[in-house]
Amino acid sequence: MTDLAASQPVKVGSGTAARDILVYELTPLEYRKILLGTASLPEDADAESIARYQIDQVLLADVSLSDLALFVRRPVAELEGLPTGVLKKLLAKAKEMNPDFFDALVRLATPQSEPSPS
Secondary structure, X not given: OOOOOOEEEEEEOOHXXXXXXXXXXXXXXXXXXXXXXXXXXXXXXXXXXXXXXXXXXXXXXXXXXXXXXXXXXXXXXHHHOOOHHHHHHHXXXXXXXXXHHHHHHHHHHOOOOXXXXX
16 A cells, blocks of 8 residues: 555544544555455355355445455454444545546446447
């Protein structure tokens, strides 16, 4: 991760529990890590591993919890302890700061039209 990456704080919590979590602009190298980092479960995974994997993959729209951890440079275990409303705020800021990445995800998910025969 580079020192050149922009970051913006997102305030979470309230009162004395309030704190800022920085959300970062990622580099193409970090984007590749997200695309290559698709996790899979071993065949002998236990129930806890399966549940953790499922939540990681489907809790948020557009990215996994593991992917969000890259945007905020925090461990997944820390993000698992945050309410979904906070996670959505962090994701919204990640989308704001990384529009090219999220646009690329849409393009990757959109079937490309077949070239017309000559």
